[in-house]
Amino acid sequence: MLNKIRVQVEPIGKRFFLDGSKNCLDALTDAGIGIKSLCAGNGTCGKCRVVFLEDEKRLVTKQENEILTQDEIEKGVRLACQQVIDKETSLYIPASSLSEEQKLQVLGDEANIEVDQVCKKYHLKLKRADLSDMQSDFSRIQKELLAEHNEKVEKIDLEVLRAMPEVIRKNSWEITVTVREGEIINVEPKDATGRNFGIAVDLGTTKIAVLLVDLLSGDTVDKKGAMNPQIRFGEDVMSRINYAIENKDNAIKLHRIVVEKINETITELCKNNDIEKTSISEVSIVGNTAMHHLLIGLPVRQLGLSPFVSLTDKPLSIKARDMSIDIAEGGYVYLLPPIAGYVGSDHLAMVLASEIEDKEGNYLGIDIGTNTEIAMKSSKGIFSVSTASGPAFEGAHIKFGMRAAPGAIERVVIDNDNCEPKIQTINDKKPVGICGSGILDAIAELRKVNIIDQRGKFKPEKGCVCKDTKGNFQFVLDPDINSGNGEDKDSKEMKHIECPEDGISINQKDIVEIQLAKSAIRTGIEVLLENAGLTFKDIDKIIIAGAFGSYIDPRNVINIGMFPRVDLERISQVGNAAGVGSKMVLVSAKIREKAERLAKKMDYLELTMHPSFTDHFAKSTLFPDPEDII
């Protein structure tokens, strides 16, 4: 540590250390911070702008003088590729310089959380035992904690107790104990009060987001995303449940590999931030009910069969070591409770983080995924539904669909005059497929420029579509090919050209997938409105949470009819609110209590049991009228 160079990166709150001086772009990249760069570090593309905080007078290279404005230079803006870090440095990275993947990680509006430590550390200088004072070790600590810190403990973890006498006696009776809800969960030598960390996890069906949190300040020290390794045993929740119930070994395997992945991610975060695992006092995990059950090894058979009931809807504190999660010896994994079989603790965490409970008025909170959970807060209370929106928004079941990875088309605009699509890909790479936000854009635009009708059918008479070898219409997103396609537009006889074999396109089936998905969500909203006796106009705010929800263009959400036409400013995209909620209950006992109370308050509404479910669903499949498109 002595000769390492400390680098602090804002606004993502990441800190890392260098062994010696290093090119700034390389340093950031090696630290796992994805920075845009298209010119291979030659200082010509200008994508890697960073701000050197408190160091505005840094040397300016020739390339920088050419690319940056004088104003920028004076404010400390430089190109990361042109700068060397050779001393303690604080950097600010504008969102525009972050690669798309990096954005995914740093998203999530973290409410200003007031820390109210659940796991507290106390430095104790104990009086040495002698023949005139033969108290038990535990009693000695118990009394000291009460007298010096007004902290009442009643219990000590058995493993901690086993290790304790040696720690006490080898450190001249000077130790640090960690207390959680009246139990001593860790004993460390000397004064270790300065290092108290926690891990907040949002365990998704596809992705796992892991935050390393400083429990003293409440700051997020570092974050890391990982794929859920269970994915190879089933992409969606139901196929994973089916895999688990095939036999006991499968269920154990699903449990084991996700725990391993969490451990691995914690190890990496600790290593990158020079933190020992023994300083991690607690882990908070949220996730959908199936992920929750699989994680802790509960059976999931009943989650796969009607009436889809959860085994428990209570918060759980499980010794981390009983789950083989490697943190402080007596530390716990805390799990917020699931609300129902298909409304998990991630939804609870989202509702918590978006703070809709405390707000005046009517709120909708939506977390779009394979299952989309929607909560509505009104004077009638908070009701939630889960709706099977399917994986289309994640790029699955779409011919050219893919996850949000480099080369995925993420934005689409179609020219009303010549049908020419303009596309944007992640990392500006050559297009290789379409991700969720791209599909949403494409279909909204197809409707807007009237290439598809209200029922979603291609209108070949517009002449903007081609025919594949089987005679089915497609709309090609590859601009070169499409402009060629445009030429036929004026032809009276609609001789649609043949689609190029390898062109990235949207077909009729893709449109139907999106139609079903958006219609499922719209139905959920309508049923909730009906249940609350409200109409869409009464909704004061729509909060869209989740990684996907952060990338979509809210205008296009309206244009496909997932929402009716509504003021855009009433829509708010909050990023990974579930992860934020997981962090909130990690750093604050008060918020944890609040969340547990909230869980009891939230009601679950079974959509399919609602009398007007079928009606709503049929109506919702339609795309909007032209006048409802913005």
Next chain:
Amino acid sequence: MLNKIRVQVEPIGKRFFLDGSKNCLDALTDAGIGIKSLCAGNGTCGKCRVVFLEDEKRLVTKQENEILTQDEIEKGVRLACQQVIDKETSLYIPASSLSEEQKLQVLGDEANIEVDQVCKKYHLKLKRADLSDMQSDFSRIQKELLAEHNEKVEKIDLEVLRAMPEVIRKNSWEITVTVREGEIINVEPKDATGRNFGIAVDLGTTKIAVLLVDLLSGDTVDKKGAMNPQIRFGEDVMSRINYAIENKDNAIKLHRIVVEKINETITELCKNNDIEKTSISEVSIVGNTAMHHLLIGLPVRQLGLSPFVSLTDKPLSIKARDMSIDIAEGGYVYLLPPIAGYVGSDHLAMVLASEIEDKEGNYLGIDIGTNTEIAMKSSKGIFSVSTASGPAFEGAHIKFGMRAAPGAIERVVIDNDNCEPKIQTINDKKPVGICGSGILDAIAELRKVNIIDQRGKFKPEKGCVCKDTKGNFQFVLDPDINSGNGEDKDSKEMKHIECPEDGISINQKDIVEIQLAKSAIRTGIEVLLENAGLTFKDIDKIIIAGAFGSYIDPRNVINIGMFPRVDLERISQVGNAAGVGSKMVLVSAKIREKAERLAKKMDYLELTMHPSFTDHFAKSTLFPDPEDII
């Protein structure tokens, strides 16, 4: 079970089953009930008298007609060796027919304990989940328990939760749950409320006493004694601590073998009584602090070094499976707290069972062992000391010492006129050594007939002693040899005959061992009296607990000066009170609370720190004056 013959044995409350008809003596012996028998079942020694309850008209054999009185025969008394059990039978076994070892087991005055179940079973017929009622399984049970039984549960054991959905669904939603302190610890199919058992253990350094208890009635269904297998790694507490701290494997071994022995004993008790281990809801264990720590795998180094502190003095509830003790899935092992490093939870249990806390006046409670713990209750409170009385009373460090096993001399009377000893051995076997009560008797008698003086020295002028090959005096207990010895008595010249080589005798060193032991105990009592500002006359009752304490002749306790001269009726021998205390906290939540409160109330007095310790010790080594001998 269908064709088995049930046998009920009183007053020990043991029940067992026979596969077919069987000789009564063999049946009892095979069931582990030690019955006296000296004639190899020929019906001539008359030792194996038993009473056939509700079956007074049983056939009488020729041998029985010769041995038994007419009155006995009419009351159902028969000789076990002469009778066959071929149908359901209830027997009463007079204490005189029980072998000494068996007496050890059945001792322990069980106070009439009012049951106040800690682990309660509830039979639930749950409403089946459907789409209109999608509560989680746990919530459903929680609400049913509250509504139907006013029982509030907040937690469920994770393993029980894992197994629960299948038990519920395979049994038409009809189950039995076991609740312990707000936690569901077991789920069984259908109605299992009738079978709720517990295990009470007194874990001694030498012996383990295990009781199988019906938690519904509070009755002891069966009991079993076993040797503590740790004994081969050290006979006394200190040598066992030294073995444990040699290396970690040793400590683990000590932990493992005692757990195995407890498991083995539980298995046997369950098998003999046709009880499944899954019906055992809880285990209560008491023991000295070293046994307590070794059992749960706590380090004992600090118990072996001054100031000898315990690691914890709190009651503990540990999941049985975390200790590898095999009972109901979520069941607990409950451990009463140790009071200090050398005053264990067995002492607390003894004080609890003897109920001295609730009584008016001043009480002494003594549990004699290698370490003797003494509690004194006075208006100043309850103070305890631990005194290193050594293993002499257990037969160790005594030349011909042995444990209380068949052939051990257990009673000694010495004729005042001719020095002739009369001895009684366990099971009337040929004498092979002397057990604790025999040594105590022998030395008390030696002093009474003035063969040793007040300082414990042999008085060779009495002419009752012989000389060994090294010229040291001995007193031979073998009556044949001794009567030969008596012949020399009148000789003026004290030519002591040579001691026989293989005669069982008491030597000067043996006397010193007993002197030190009794003096340690007397010192403890004197310090406690001084602390309370009392003298021996103020003591209303002296309670002697423990197996050894039950066998000693209280008169001789006074005659060696362990106690001063006192009315014999003030001395009460209560048997294995620690085991009774262990059972009391097993069957009653109220008593458990009381015990935990009692533990906090009890004060520990470090003998060696007391200013007059040395004085008292020196004075206490003397044997009493002739006028203080009764």
